[in-house]
Structures are given as structure tokens and as C-alpha cells.
Amino acid sequence: MGAQWKxxxxxxxxxxxxxxxxxxxxxxxxAAKLGDPHPENNARLNAAVEAARKSSVPRDTIDRAIxxxxxxxxxxxxxxxxxxxxxxxxxxxxxxxCLTENRNRTAPEVRHLFKTGQLGAPGSVGFxxxxxxxxxxxxxxTAQDIEEAAIEAGADNVEPLGADETPEGRLGARFLCGLKTxxxxxxxxxxxxxxxxxxxxxxxxxxxxxxxxxxxxxxxxFLDALDEHDDVHRVYAALK
Numbered sequence: 001m002g003a004q005w006k007x008x009x010x011x012x013x014x015x016x017x018x019x020x021x022x023x024x025x026x027x028x029x030x031a032a033k034l035g036d037p038h039p040e041n042n043a044r045l046n047a048a049v050e051a052a053r054k055s056s057v058p059r060d061t062i063d064r065a066i067x068x069x070x071x072x073x074x075x076x077x078x079x080x081x082x083x084x085x086x087x088x089x090x091x092x093x094x095x096x097x098c099l100t101e102n103r104n105r106t107a108p109e110v111r112h113l114f115k116t117g118q119l120g121a122p123g124s125v126g127f128x129x130x131x132x133x134x135x136x137x138x139x140x141x142t143a144q145d146i147e148e149a150a151i152e153a154g155a156d157n158v159e160p161l162g163a164d165e166t167p168e169g170r171l172g173a174r175f176l177c178g179l180k181t182x183x184x185x186x187x188x189x190x191x192x193x194x195x196x197x198x199x200x201x202x203x204x205x206x207x208x209x210x211x212x213x214x215x216x217x218x219x220x221x222f223l224d225a226l227d228e229h230d231d232v233h234r235v236y237a238a239l240k
Contacts (some may be wrong), residue, residue, distance in 0.1 A: 013189045079232060093205070137189050138172040209239055211239070
């Protein structure tokens with residue numbers, strides 16, 4: 001039989017990498033469409049470009065995505081945001097954001113993925129979450145007070161990032177703010193020499209559910225299946 005399993009693994013990994021690059025490029029397209037096409041003036045775009053670079057997305061691909069998203073090419077960007085709400089196994093509230101060019105294709109596919117959970121109507125689980133602006137960043141000055149930095153930037157709240165989320169020798173923090181002040185907070189932090197790694201709107205769970213290990217694994221498998229769908233952009237779950 002030879003080593004066919006190795007070839008299968010390579011194909012699977014290449015497929016997953018292709019899907020990851022597709023999601024990264026889609027975020028660049030949308031960020032460029034919604035804001036300034038220059039990353040230095042658009043915190044969301046800057047974070048998207050940096051994420052793509054870290055994943056070794058070719059520079060030409062990044063540049064083309066920015067030009068396409070900002071209308072500099074003849075190709076129109078027709079992605080729309082489609083949001084699904086429901087429950088993962090064991091009644092864990094879930095919100096799924098999709099970026100798609102074909103709602104009629106995406107909707108039944110996402111419904112099928114919810115076969116082990118429960119898909120609800122729009123607004124059915126929204127009250128389990130807060131919709132906030134989130135800026136994740138790190139700074140070279142590890143001695144500074146992140147609460148003071150949050151106040152100066154106009155953020156409403158702040159929390160430290162874990163060691164696994166922050167480059168060694170840097171101070172990491174997650175700043176929370178209103179949706180309308182996200183851009184201003186991002187720019188204020190960048191002006192204060194914070195390196196922005198994420199600047200986006202997120203659904204933050206108010207009271208995350210804690211599950212036994214076996215139930216947690218089942219729920220995680222469901223969430224992973226959602227996240228691996230090509231059109232799924234973000235998955236938010238009220239799970240500890």
C-alpha cells in the first residue's frame with residue numbers, strides 16, 4: 001500500500017491551509033472596503049495584514065486583496081455578513097458570523113452543521129452576549145499601567161493578555177470599548193506606541209458555561225466543524 005496515509009495527510013493540511021488563507025484574505029477585503037485602504041490609517045486592516053503575514057500569505061495576494069476591497073480593481077467585492085444564532089450541544093449559546101457571496105448556498109450548509117445543536121431565530125441568543133469593540137495589543141514598556149492606558153485611549157475596560165498571547169518581553173492587554181469608539185481607541189493606542197494585533201467587533205459572552213470534560217470535547221468538536229466551513233468568519237461561544 002505504500003505510504004498513502006502520508007499523502008492524504010499532506011492533502012488535508014494543504015486544504016486546511018488554503019481555507020485559512022481564504023479567511024485571512026476575506027478579512028483584508030472587508031477591512032479595506034469598510035475603511036481606509038492604507039493599513040497605517042485603518043487599525044482593522046493593519047491587524048488583518050499582520051495576521052496574513054504571520055501565516056506567510058504572499059505579499060502580492062495581500063496587496064491585491066487591499067486593492068480589490070478598496071475598489072481599485074474592476075472586480076467588485078460582493079461579500080455580505082450573514083449571522084446565525086443557536087446552541088451547541090449541551091445548550092451552549094453560539095453566534096456564527098459568515099462572509100459569503102452566496103447566502104442561498106451558505107445558509108443550508110450552516111443549518112446542516114447545526115444538526116447536533118439547535119439553530120435559532122435571529123436574536124434568540126443575543127442576550128447571552130455583549131457586542132463590543134475589542135483591541136488586542138502589546139507594548140515594549142512592561143512597567144506601565146494598562147488601566148491608565150485604557151483611560152487615556154478612551155476604552156471602557158481592559159484585561160491583561162496571557163503569556164501565550166503576548167510576545168516575550170512585551171506587555172499585552174485586551175481593551176474593550178463601544179462599537180462606535182473602536183476606531184478612535186485603536187488609533188489612540190497606536191499613537192501611544194502599542195502594537196495592535198486585533199481590532200474588531202466581537203460578541204463577548206456574559207456568563208460562559210462550564211462543562212464536564214466529555215461534554216466539553218463534544219461541544220468543541222461541534223465548534224471546530226463550524227469554524228472549518230469556508231464561509232464562516234467568526235464563531236462565538238459562551239463556553240469557558
